[in-house]
Amino acid sequence: MVQVLNHSSNEAPLSERMQRKNEARRLDILRAAARVFRRLGLSATGMREIAEEADLSPGNLYYYFSGKDEILLFCQERTLVRLLASVEEARTASGSCSGRLRAVMSAHVRCMLDELEGATAHLEVEVLPEAMRKGVIQKRDAYERAVRGLVAEGIERGEFARTDPALVTRAMLGAVNWTARWYRPEGPRSVAEIADSLSDYLVRGLVPTK
């Protein structure tokens, strides 16, 4: 699960209702931060700009997040938990490897282009301080491993052509992660259309031609 890393974690446990309220507030802040990151760029954004966008006093913002890094961590963790859930669902589902892999890639695109996480989720984990990276990298590696497992399963079953699963997995992930760089909400195609077409194309490249 996502580790909640705010100040209250050192204090007495909050009531469930308070925790839910707390979490909702953190999500509001994340949305505000994503908007500022998109507008000003990551390095030019400070806690002051985020507080302003979230309509909070700086002191109030610091109650929810100890700094910009913690906001980024929260964002990356949320994204990865969502991606891991989708690949786990595909792993245990029945049906063709093509169909299951298409579902994972399509969910990944939707996750990247989601208003909430899109702007920051694709940022390099390298911007996080050393101590915060470990959990993110572990989850990211677990996700990549699971996708690669689906590709390998398809090859073993003869459903996919014989290729290097590690390489095509990285190609697929590169293509879907890259969407966050070029997607514009005002563009001609919806997120759902992009997710469908892109996952079709990426899985088609695995199928033997003839």
Next chain:
Amino acid sequence: MVQVLNHSSNEAPLSERMQRKNEARRLDILRAAARVFRRLGLSATGMREIAEEADLSPGNLYYYFSGKDEILLFCQERTLVRLLASVEEARTASGSCSGRLRAVMSAHVRCMLDELEGATAHLEVEVLPEAMRKGVIQKRDAYERAVRGLVAEGIERGEFARTDPALVTRAMLGAVNWTARWYRPEGPRSVAEIADSLSDYLVRGLVPTK
């Protein structure tokens, strides 16, 4: 052509021999800068670190480049000129669209993983100051347009399946650009192998299945 933007551009033209020497020195500096960027990250790298790595005094470095931004610009320009040359060659070549597109993607991978340009070429153009971006963005757009043109030609000829050329072009470019993020020279596969397998996979996704 690459615009040479160093101090000497305001002065009397250099002799041809001096210009060649100057260019070679700038390439040495670019290589040194790429090594430091890779080691320290872009934002933590200053002109002082680059001078040290290039074995130059800071004053001497400033003779060749007015700042970090100019080094980045030089790197991006060089990469784009190389990419544009390869797509232009493919555009005017004879042969199948598959083969020509495979050649472009393969050249793109080699360009990304090249020791010289790899570390910095994939950096967001957004790190450059406004005034420097224009030329880079124009070249980047021209390259993307030319790749899209090859895809569209393949669809028209019935060699590729009917898809959205803009979307699959971005998927392909995302996959090849992403290699700079995960490639490690000490990894199990050579740049040539990666370039071949990846371009095979990416073009296979365009071919109608059945």
